Amino acid sequence: MLVHGIGRSLEDWQDAQDRLATTFRVVNxxxxxFGLTPKLRAKPGLPTFARAVVGVLDALGEHRPVHLMGNSLGGAVAMTVATTWPDRVASLVLVNSAGFGREANLPLRPMLYGVLSVLPVVGARFRPLAKEAGLRLNQALFADPAFATDERVRHAAKVGRQPDFRATFVGTLLSLGLPVVGSRAGWRRALLAAVVSAGKPALVVWGDRDTVLPVKHFHAAVAALPGVRSHLFPDTGHMPQIERVEEFTALAADFVTGVAVP
Incomplete structure:
Protein backbone atom coordinates (compact mmCIF):
# COMPACT_ATOMS: atom_id res chain seq x y z
CA MET A 1 0.00 0.00 0.00
CA LEU A 2 1.38 3.36 -1.06
CA VAL A 3 0.90 6.64 0.84
CA HIS A 4 1.94 10.09 -0.44
CA GLY A 5 3.18 13.20 1.36
CA ILE A 6 1.64 16.45 2.56
CA GLY A 7 -0.15 18.45 -0.11
CA ARG A 8 0.52 15.76 -2.70
CA SER A 9 -1.45 12.92 -4.29
CA LEU A 10 -1.36 9.27 -5.27
CA GLU A 11 0.18 10.25 -8.62
CA ASP A 12 3.53 10.62 -6.81
CA TRP A 13 3.55 6.82 -6.64
CA GLN A 14 2.19 6.10 -10.12
CA ASP A 15 5.45 5.04 -11.78
CA ALA A 16 6.44 2.85 -8.83
CA GLN A 17 2.92 1.44 -8.64
CA ASP A 18 3.03 0.32 -12.27
CA ARG A 19 6.30 -1.52 -11.72
CA LEU A 20 5.37 -3.09 -8.39
CA ALA A 21 2.00 -4.21 -9.74
CA THR A 22 3.70 -6.66 -12.10
CA THR A 23 4.45 -8.79 -9.01
CA PHE A 24 2.22 -7.60 -6.15
CA ARG A 25 -1.29 -6.42 -5.51
CA VAL A 26 -0.84 -2.67 -5.05
CA VAL A 27 -3.22 -0.20 -3.41
CA ASN A 28 -2.42 3.48 -4.03
CA PHE A 34 -5.36 15.92 -0.54
CA GLY A 35 -5.09 14.79 -4.13
CA LEU A 36 -8.55 14.96 -5.64
CA THR A 37 -10.21 13.36 -2.60
CA PRO A 38 -12.58 15.23 -0.24
CA LYS A 39 -11.66 15.66 3.39
CA LEU A 40 -13.28 13.81 6.26
CA ARG A 41 -15.17 15.45 9.10
CA ALA A 42 -12.38 14.62 11.56
CA LYS A 43 -9.49 17.05 11.90
CA PRO A 44 -6.59 16.30 9.55
CA GLY A 45 -3.56 14.71 11.13
CA LEU A 46 -1.84 11.37 11.62
CA PRO A 47 -4.72 9.62 13.46
CA THR A 48 -7.28 10.67 10.85
CA PHE A 49 -5.06 9.72 7.93
CA ALA A 50 -4.16 6.37 9.51
CA ARG A 51 -7.84 5.54 10.04
CA ALA A 52 -8.50 6.44 6.41
CA VAL A 53 -5.77 4.05 5.22
CA VAL A 54 -7.26 1.20 7.24
CA GLY A 55 -10.70 2.19 6.02
CA VAL A 56 -9.60 1.77 2.42
CA LEU A 57 -8.27 -1.70 3.18
CA ASP A 58 -11.55 -2.61 4.89
CA ALA A 59 -13.56 -1.31 1.94
CA LEU A 60 -11.47 -3.47 -0.38
CA GLY A 61 -11.89 -6.51 1.83
CA GLU A 62 -8.11 -6.71 2.24
CA HIS A 63 -7.43 -8.00 5.73
CA ARG A 64 -4.03 -9.59 5.13
CA PRO A 65 -1.05 -7.75 6.65
CA VAL A 66 0.18 -5.24 4.07
CA HIS A 67 3.55 -3.78 3.23
CA LEU A 68 3.10 -0.04 3.81
CA MET A 69 5.25 2.34 1.79
CA GLY A 70 5.08 6.01 2.73
CA ASN A 71 6.81 9.07 1.35
CA SER A 72 7.33 12.13 3.58
CA LEU A 73 4.14 12.63 5.63
CA GLY A 74 3.05 9.26 4.24
CA GLY A 75 5.89 7.61 6.14
CA ALA A 76 4.59 8.99 9.44
CA VAL A 77 1.09 7.85 8.46
CA ALA A 78 2.44 4.37 7.72
CA MET A 79 4.16 4.22 11.10
CA THR A 80 0.94 5.33 12.80
CA VAL A 81 -0.99 2.53 11.11
CA ALA A 82 1.69 -0.01 12.09
CA THR A 83 1.58 0.99 15.75
CA THR A 84 -2.20 1.39 16.03
CA TRP A 85 -3.22 -1.66 14.00
CA PRO A 86 -0.09 -3.86 14.12
CA ASP A 87 -1.95 -6.92 12.83
CA ARG A 88 -2.68 -5.05 9.58
CA VAL A 89 0.97 -4.31 8.74
CA ALA A 90 3.68 -6.73 7.59
CA SER A 91 6.48 -4.20 7.00
CA LEU A 92 7.33 -0.54 6.51
CA VAL A 93 9.16 1.12 3.64
CA LEU A 94 9.86 4.69 4.75
CA VAL A 95 10.82 6.99 1.89
CA ASN A 96 12.26 10.36 3.00
CA SER A 97 9.84 9.98 5.88
CA ALA A 98 8.59 12.58 8.32
CA GLY A 99 9.13 11.78 11.98
CA PHE A 100 12.91 11.74 12.37
CA GLY A 101 13.79 15.40 12.85
CA ARG A 102 12.47 18.89 13.49
CA GLU A 103 13.39 20.60 10.22
CA ALA A 104 10.88 20.60 7.39
CA ASN A 105 11.11 23.04 4.51
CA LEU A 106 7.47 23.24 3.44
CA PRO A 107 5.84 25.21 0.59
CA LEU A 108 4.27 28.08 2.56
CA ARG A 109 4.92 30.82 0.02
CA PRO A 110 3.34 28.95 -2.94
CA MET A 111 0.36 28.20 -0.74
CA LEU A 112 0.00 31.88 0.20
CA TYR A 113 0.21 32.93 -3.42
CA GLY A 114 -2.34 30.26 -4.29
CA VAL A 115 -4.79 31.61 -1.73
CA LEU A 116 -4.28 35.20 -2.89
CA SER A 117 -4.63 34.24 -6.55
CA VAL A 118 -8.26 33.15 -6.14
CA LEU A 119 -9.39 36.25 -4.24
CA PRO A 120 -11.72 38.68 -6.02
CA VAL A 121 -10.28 41.95 -7.36
CA VAL A 122 -6.65 41.33 -6.30
CA GLY A 123 -6.44 37.68 -7.40
CA ALA A 124 -5.28 38.42 -10.94
CA ARG A 125 -2.18 40.18 -9.63
CA PHE A 126 -1.03 37.06 -7.79
CA ARG A 127 -1.76 34.38 -10.40
CA PRO A 128 1.59 34.76 -12.22
CA LEU A 129 3.39 34.61 -8.85
CA ALA A 130 1.43 31.50 -7.87
CA LYS A 131 2.28 29.81 -11.16
CA GLU A 132 5.98 30.59 -10.89
CA ALA A 133 6.12 29.59 -7.21
CA GLY A 134 4.38 26.31 -8.03
CA LEU A 135 6.97 25.53 -10.68
CA ARG A 136 9.87 26.31 -8.31
CA LEU A 137 8.27 24.22 -5.58
CA ASN A 138 7.95 21.18 -7.80
CA GLN A 139 11.49 21.59 -9.08
CA ALA A 140 12.79 21.75 -5.49
CA LEU A 141 11.43 18.26 -4.82
CA PHE A 142 14.02 16.75 -7.15
CA ALA A 143 17.78 16.88 -7.50
CA ASP A 144 17.16 17.02 -11.24
CA PRO A 145 14.51 19.73 -11.88
CA ALA A 146 13.64 18.10 -15.20
CA PHE A 147 11.48 15.68 -13.20
CA ALA A 148 9.15 18.62 -12.52
CA THR A 149 7.47 18.00 -15.86
CA ASP A 150 4.68 20.17 -17.22
CA GLU A 151 2.24 17.34 -16.46
CA ARG A 152 3.36 17.10 -12.82
CA VAL A 153 3.21 20.88 -12.34
CA ARG A 154 -0.27 21.07 -13.87
CA HIS A 155 -1.49 18.23 -11.69
CA ALA A 156 -0.04 19.84 -8.55
CA ALA A 157 -1.89 23.06 -9.41
CA LYS A 158 -5.10 21.08 -9.89
CA VAL A 159 -4.62 19.42 -6.49
CA GLY A 160 -4.04 22.85 -4.94
CA ARG A 161 -7.37 24.07 -6.32
CA GLN A 162 -9.27 21.17 -4.77
CA PRO A 163 -11.83 22.77 -2.39
CA ASP A 164 -10.61 20.96 0.74
CA PHE A 165 -6.90 21.34 0.05
CA ARG A 166 -6.09 24.53 1.96
CA ALA A 167 -7.96 23.57 5.13
CA THR A 168 -6.37 20.11 5.09
CA PHE A 169 -2.90 21.48 4.45
CA VAL A 170 -3.08 24.07 7.23
CA GLY A 171 -4.74 21.64 9.65
CA THR A 172 -2.04 19.05 9.02
CA LEU A 173 0.73 21.59 9.55
CA LEU A 174 -0.77 22.70 12.85
CA SER A 175 -1.24 19.12 14.04
CA LEU A 176 2.47 18.44 13.54
CA GLY A 177 3.68 21.71 15.01
CA LEU A 178 4.65 23.34 11.74
CA PRO A 179 5.54 25.96 10.71
CA VAL A 180 5.91 27.81 14.02
CA VAL A 181 8.29 25.56 15.96
CA GLY A 182 9.18 22.92 13.42
CA SER A 183 8.02 19.36 13.72
CA ARG A 184 7.17 19.00 17.43
CA ALA A 185 9.32 16.54 19.35
CA GLY A 186 6.43 15.14 21.40
CA TRP A 187 4.57 13.26 18.70
CA ARG A 188 7.84 12.20 17.07
CA ARG A 189 9.20 10.67 20.27
CA ALA A 190 5.94 8.87 21.04
CA LEU A 191 5.57 7.53 17.49
CA LEU A 192 9.18 6.38 17.26
CA ALA A 193 8.99 4.59 20.61
CA ALA A 194 5.83 2.81 19.45
CA VAL A 195 7.46 1.82 16.15
CA VAL A 196 10.47 0.36 17.93
CA SER A 197 8.16 -1.52 20.29
CA ALA A 198 6.10 -2.88 17.38
CA GLY A 199 9.25 -4.33 15.83
CA LYS A 200 8.04 -4.36 12.24
CA PRO A 201 10.63 -5.07 9.54
CA ALA A 202 11.57 -1.74 8.03
CA LEU A 203 13.46 -0.34 5.07
CA VAL A 204 14.46 3.35 5.16
CA VAL A 205 15.46 5.03 1.91
CA TRP A 206 16.39 8.65 1.26
CA GLY A 207 17.74 11.00 -1.34
CA ASP A 208 20.99 12.67 -0.33
CA ARG A 209 19.91 16.00 -1.83
CA ASP A 210 16.53 16.26 -0.15
CA THR A 211 15.82 19.93 0.56
CA VAL A 212 12.52 19.24 2.36
CA LEU A 213 13.60 16.70 4.98
CA PRO A 214 17.42 16.88 5.08
CA VAL A 215 19.60 13.81 4.91
CA LYS A 216 20.48 13.97 8.60
CA HIS A 217 16.94 12.65 9.20
CA PHE A 218 17.98 9.52 7.30
CA HIS A 219 20.90 8.96 9.66
CA ALA A 220 18.61 9.59 12.64
CA ALA A 221 16.16 6.97 11.34
CA VAL A 222 18.88 4.39 10.83
CA ALA A 223 20.21 5.01 14.33
CA ALA A 224 16.76 4.85 15.93
CA LEU A 225 15.30 1.71 14.32
CA PRO A 226 16.98 -1.55 15.41
CA GLY A 227 17.69 -3.93 12.55
CA VAL A 228 16.48 -1.52 9.88
CA ARG A 229 17.62 -1.93 6.29
CA SER A 230 18.63 1.33 4.64
CA HIS A 231 19.67 2.84 1.35
CA LEU A 232 20.79 6.38 0.51
CA PHE A 233 20.36 7.34 -3.14
CA PRO A 234 23.03 9.71 -4.50
CA ASP A 235 22.06 12.84 -6.44
CA THR A 236 18.41 12.35 -5.47
CA GLY A 237 15.83 14.61 -3.87
CA HIS A 238 12.68 14.18 -1.82
CA MET A 239 11.01 11.55 -4.01
CA PRO A 240 13.27 8.61 -4.87
CA GLN A 241 10.18 6.65 -5.96
CA ILE A 242 10.02 9.05 -8.93
CA GLU A 243 13.62 10.13 -9.47
CA ARG A 244 15.09 6.64 -9.00
CA VAL A 245 12.02 4.58 -9.81
CA GLU A 246 13.73 1.50 -11.26
CA GLU A 247 16.33 1.23 -8.50
CA PHE A 248 13.76 2.03 -5.82
CA THR A 249 11.20 -0.53 -6.94
CA ALA A 250 13.86 -3.24 -7.27
CA LEU A 251 15.08 -2.46 -3.75
CA ALA A 252 11.57 -2.35 -2.29
CA ALA A 253 10.46 -5.53 -4.04
CA ASP A 254 13.52 -7.41 -2.80
CA PHE A 255 12.85 -6.20 0.73
CA VAL A 256 9.15 -7.10 0.91
CA THR A 257 9.74 -10.45 -0.75
CA GLY A 258 12.08 -11.35 2.07
CA VAL A 259 9.60 -10.45 4.82
CA ALA A 260 7.81 -13.42 6.35
CA VAL A 261 4.08 -12.63 6.42
CA PRO A 262 1.89 -14.51 8.93
Whole structure:
Protein backbone atom coordinates (compact mmCIF):
# COMPACT_ATOMS: atom_id res chain seq x y z
CA MET A 1 0.00 0.00 0.00
CA LEU A 2 1.38 3.36 -1.06
CA VAL A 3 0.90 6.64 0.84
CA HIS A 4 1.94 10.09 -0.44
CA GLY A 5 3.18 13.20 1.36
CA ILE A 6 1.64 16.45 2.56
CA GLY A 7 -0.15 18.45 -0.11
CA ARG A 8 0.52 15.76 -2.70
CA SER A 9 -1.45 12.92 -4.29
CA LEU A 10 -1.36 9.27 -5.27
CA GLU A 11 0.18 10.25 -8.62
CA ASP A 12 3.53 10.62 -6.81
CA TRP A 13 3.55 6.82 -6.64
CA GLN A 14 2.19 6.10 -10.12
CA ASP A 15 5.45 5.04 -11.78
CA ALA A 16 6.44 2.85 -8.83
CA GLN A 17 2.92 1.44 -8.64
CA ASP A 18 3.03 0.32 -12.27
CA ARG A 19 6.30 -1.52 -11.72
CA LEU A 20 5.37 -3.09 -8.39
CA ALA A 21 2.00 -4.21 -9.74
CA THR A 22 3.70 -6.66 -12.10
CA THR A 23 4.45 -8.79 -9.01
CA PHE A 24 2.22 -7.60 -6.15
CA ARG A 25 -1.29 -6.42 -5.51
CA VAL A 26 -0.84 -2.67 -5.05
CA VAL A 27 -3.22 -0.20 -3.41
CA ASN A 28 -2.42 3.48 -4.03
CA UNK A 29 -4.49 6.12 -2.21
CA UNK A 30 -5.07 9.82 -1.79
CA UNK A 31 -5.10 10.92 1.82
CA UNK A 32 -8.46 12.60 2.57
CA UNK A 33 -8.40 16.29 1.72
CA PHE A 34 -5.36 15.92 -0.54
CA GLY A 35 -5.09 14.79 -4.13
CA LEU A 36 -8.55 14.96 -5.64
CA THR A 37 -10.21 13.36 -2.60
CA PRO A 38 -12.58 15.23 -0.24
CA LYS A 39 -11.66 15.66 3.39
CA LEU A 40 -13.28 13.81 6.26
CA ARG A 41 -15.17 15.45 9.10
CA ALA A 42 -12.38 14.62 11.56
CA LYS A 43 -9.49 17.05 11.90
CA PRO A 44 -6.59 16.30 9.55
CA GLY A 45 -3.56 14.71 11.13
CA LEU A 46 -1.84 11.37 11.62
CA PRO A 47 -4.72 9.62 13.46
CA THR A 48 -7.28 10.67 10.85
CA PHE A 49 -5.06 9.72 7.93
CA ALA A 50 -4.16 6.37 9.51
CA ARG A 51 -7.84 5.54 10.04
CA ALA A 52 -8.50 6.44 6.41
CA VAL A 53 -5.77 4.05 5.22
CA VAL A 54 -7.26 1.20 7.24
CA GLY A 55 -10.70 2.19 6.02
CA VAL A 56 -9.60 1.77 2.42
CA LEU A 57 -8.27 -1.70 3.18
CA ASP A 58 -11.55 -2.61 4.89
CA ALA A 59 -13.56 -1.31 1.94
CA LEU A 60 -11.47 -3.47 -0.38
CA GLY A 61 -11.89 -6.51 1.83
CA GLU A 62 -8.11 -6.71 2.24
CA HIS A 63 -7.43 -8.00 5.73
CA ARG A 64 -4.03 -9.59 5.13
CA PRO A 65 -1.05 -7.75 6.65
CA VAL A 66 0.18 -5.24 4.07
CA HIS A 67 3.55 -3.78 3.23
CA LEU A 68 3.10 -0.04 3.81
CA MET A 69 5.25 2.34 1.79
CA GLY A 70 5.08 6.01 2.73
CA ASN A 71 6.81 9.07 1.35
CA SER A 72 7.33 12.13 3.58
CA LEU A 73 4.14 12.63 5.63
CA GLY A 74 3.05 9.26 4.24
CA GLY A 75 5.89 7.61 6.14
CA ALA A 76 4.59 8.99 9.44
CA VAL A 77 1.09 7.85 8.46
CA ALA A 78 2.44 4.37 7.72
CA MET A 79 4.16 4.22 11.10
CA THR A 80 0.94 5.33 12.80
CA VAL A 81 -0.99 2.53 11.11
CA ALA A 82 1.69 -0.01 12.09
CA THR A 83 1.58 0.99 15.75
CA THR A 84 -2.20 1.39 16.03
CA TRP A 85 -3.22 -1.66 14.00
CA PRO A 86 -0.09 -3.86 14.12
CA ASP A 87 -1.95 -6.92 12.83
CA ARG A 88 -2.68 -5.05 9.58
CA VAL A 89 0.97 -4.31 8.74
CA ALA A 90 3.68 -6.73 7.59
CA SER A 91 6.48 -4.20 7.00
CA LEU A 92 7.33 -0.54 6.51
CA VAL A 93 9.16 1.12 3.64
CA LEU A 94 9.86 4.69 4.75
CA VAL A 95 10.82 6.99 1.89
CA ASN A 96 12.26 10.36 3.00
CA SER A 97 9.84 9.98 5.88
CA ALA A 98 8.59 12.58 8.32
CA GLY A 99 9.13 11.78 11.98
CA PHE A 100 12.91 11.74 12.37
CA GLY A 101 13.79 15.40 12.85
CA ARG A 102 12.47 18.89 13.49
CA GLU A 103 13.39 20.60 10.22
CA ALA A 104 10.88 20.60 7.39
CA ASN A 105 11.11 23.04 4.51
CA LEU A 106 7.47 23.24 3.44
CA PRO A 107 5.84 25.21 0.59
CA LEU A 108 4.27 28.08 2.56
CA ARG A 109 4.92 30.82 0.02
CA PRO A 110 3.34 28.95 -2.94
CA MET A 111 0.36 28.20 -0.74
CA LEU A 112 0.00 31.88 0.20
CA TYR A 113 0.21 32.93 -3.42
CA GLY A 114 -2.34 30.26 -4.29
CA VAL A 115 -4.79 31.61 -1.73
CA LEU A 116 -4.28 35.20 -2.89
CA SER A 117 -4.63 34.24 -6.55
CA VAL A 118 -8.26 33.15 -6.14
CA LEU A 119 -9.39 36.25 -4.24
CA PRO A 120 -11.72 38.68 -6.02
CA VAL A 121 -10.28 41.95 -7.36
CA VAL A 122 -6.65 41.33 -6.30
CA GLY A 123 -6.44 37.68 -7.40
CA ALA A 124 -5.28 38.42 -10.94
CA ARG A 125 -2.18 40.18 -9.63
CA PHE A 126 -1.03 37.06 -7.79
CA ARG A 127 -1.76 34.38 -10.40
CA PRO A 128 1.59 34.76 -12.22
CA LEU A 129 3.39 34.61 -8.85
CA ALA A 130 1.43 31.50 -7.87
CA LYS A 131 2.28 29.81 -11.16
CA GLU A 132 5.98 30.59 -10.89
CA ALA A 133 6.12 29.59 -7.21
CA GLY A 134 4.38 26.31 -8.03
CA LEU A 135 6.97 25.53 -10.68
CA ARG A 136 9.87 26.31 -8.31
CA LEU A 137 8.27 24.22 -5.58
CA ASN A 138 7.95 21.18 -7.80
CA GLN A 139 11.49 21.59 -9.08
CA ALA A 140 12.79 21.75 -5.49
CA LEU A 141 11.43 18.26 -4.82
CA PHE A 142 14.02 16.75 -7.15
CA ALA A 143 17.78 16.88 -7.50
CA ASP A 144 17.16 17.02 -11.24
CA PRO A 145 14.51 19.73 -11.88
CA ALA A 146 13.64 18.10 -15.20
CA PHE A 147 11.48 15.68 -13.20
CA ALA A 148 9.15 18.62 -12.52
CA THR A 149 7.47 18.00 -15.86
CA ASP A 150 4.68 20.17 -17.22
CA GLU A 151 2.24 17.34 -16.46
CA ARG A 152 3.36 17.10 -12.82
CA VAL A 153 3.21 20.88 -12.34
CA ARG A 154 -0.27 21.07 -13.87
CA HIS A 155 -1.49 18.23 -11.69
CA ALA A 156 -0.04 19.84 -8.55
CA ALA A 157 -1.89 23.06 -9.41
CA LYS A 158 -5.10 21.08 -9.89
CA VAL A 159 -4.62 19.42 -6.49
CA GLY A 160 -4.04 22.85 -4.94
CA ARG A 161 -7.37 24.07 -6.32
CA GLN A 162 -9.27 21.17 -4.77
CA PRO A 163 -11.83 22.77 -2.39
CA ASP A 164 -10.61 20.96 0.74
CA PHE A 165 -6.90 21.34 0.05
CA ARG A 166 -6.09 24.53 1.96
CA ALA A 167 -7.96 23.57 5.13
CA THR A 168 -6.37 20.11 5.09
CA PHE A 169 -2.90 21.48 4.45
CA VAL A 170 -3.08 24.07 7.23
CA GLY A 171 -4.74 21.64 9.65
CA THR A 172 -2.04 19.05 9.02
CA LEU A 173 0.73 21.59 9.55
CA LEU A 174 -0.77 22.70 12.85
CA SER A 175 -1.24 19.12 14.04
CA LEU A 176 2.47 18.44 13.54
CA GLY A 177 3.68 21.71 15.01
CA LEU A 178 4.65 23.34 11.74
CA PRO A 179 5.54 25.96 10.71
CA VAL A 180 5.91 27.81 14.02
CA VAL A 181 8.29 25.56 15.96
CA GLY A 182 9.18 22.92 13.42
CA SER A 183 8.02 19.36 13.72
CA ARG A 184 7.17 19.00 17.43
CA ALA A 185 9.32 16.54 19.35
CA GLY A 186 6.43 15.14 21.40
CA TRP A 187 4.57 13.26 18.70
CA ARG A 188 7.84 12.20 17.07
CA ARG A 189 9.20 10.67 20.27
CA ALA A 190 5.94 8.87 21.04
CA LEU A 191 5.57 7.53 17.49
CA LEU A 192 9.18 6.38 17.26
CA ALA A 193 8.99 4.59 20.61
CA ALA A 194 5.83 2.81 19.45
CA VAL A 195 7.46 1.82 16.15
CA VAL A 196 10.47 0.36 17.93
CA SER A 197 8.16 -1.52 20.29
CA ALA A 198 6.10 -2.88 17.38
CA GLY A 199 9.25 -4.33 15.83
CA LYS A 200 8.04 -4.36 12.24
CA PRO A 201 10.63 -5.07 9.54
CA ALA A 202 11.57 -1.74 8.03
CA LEU A 203 13.46 -0.34 5.07
CA VAL A 204 14.46 3.35 5.16
CA VAL A 205 15.46 5.03 1.91
CA TRP A 206 16.39 8.65 1.26
CA GLY A 207 17.74 11.00 -1.34
CA ASP A 208 20.99 12.67 -0.33
CA ARG A 209 19.91 16.00 -1.83
CA ASP A 210 16.53 16.26 -0.15
CA THR A 211 15.82 19.93 0.56
CA VAL A 212 12.52 19.24 2.36
CA LEU A 213 13.60 16.70 4.98
CA PRO A 214 17.42 16.88 5.08
CA VAL A 215 19.60 13.81 4.91
CA LYS A 216 20.48 13.97 8.60
CA HIS A 217 16.94 12.65 9.20
CA PHE A 218 17.98 9.52 7.30
CA HIS A 219 20.90 8.96 9.66
CA ALA A 220 18.61 9.59 12.64
CA ALA A 221 16.16 6.97 11.34
CA VAL A 222 18.88 4.39 10.83
CA ALA A 223 20.21 5.01 14.33
CA ALA A 224 16.76 4.85 15.93
CA LEU A 225 15.30 1.71 14.32
CA PRO A 226 16.98 -1.55 15.41
CA GLY A 227 17.69 -3.93 12.55
CA VAL A 228 16.48 -1.52 9.88
CA ARG A 229 17.62 -1.93 6.29
CA SER A 230 18.63 1.33 4.64
CA HIS A 231 19.67 2.84 1.35
CA LEU A 232 20.79 6.38 0.51
CA PHE A 233 20.36 7.34 -3.14
CA PRO A 234 23.03 9.71 -4.50
CA ASP A 235 22.06 12.84 -6.44
CA THR A 236 18.41 12.35 -5.47
CA GLY A 237 15.83 14.61 -3.87
CA HIS A 238 12.68 14.18 -1.82
CA MET A 239 11.01 11.55 -4.01
CA PRO A 240 13.27 8.61 -4.87
CA GLN A 241 10.18 6.65 -5.96
CA ILE A 242 10.02 9.05 -8.93
CA GLU A 243 13.62 10.13 -9.47
CA ARG A 244 15.09 6.64 -9.00
CA VAL A 245 12.02 4.58 -9.81
CA GLU A 246 13.73 1.50 -11.26
CA GLU A 247 16.33 1.23 -8.50
CA PHE A 248 13.76 2.03 -5.82
CA THR A 249 11.20 -0.53 -6.94
CA ALA A 250 13.86 -3.24 -7.27
CA LEU A 251 15.08 -2.46 -3.75
CA ALA A 252 11.57 -2.35 -2.29
CA ALA A 253 10.46 -5.53 -4.04
CA ASP A 254 13.52 -7.41 -2.80
CA PHE A 255 12.85 -6.20 0.73
CA VAL A 256 9.15 -7.10 0.91
CA THR A 257 9.74 -10.45 -0.75
CA GLY A 258 12.08 -11.35 2.07
CA VAL A 259 9.60 -10.45 4.82
CA ALA A 260 7.81 -13.42 6.35
CA VAL A 261 4.08 -12.63 6.42
CA PRO A 262 1.89 -14.51 8.93
Missing amino acids: VDLPG
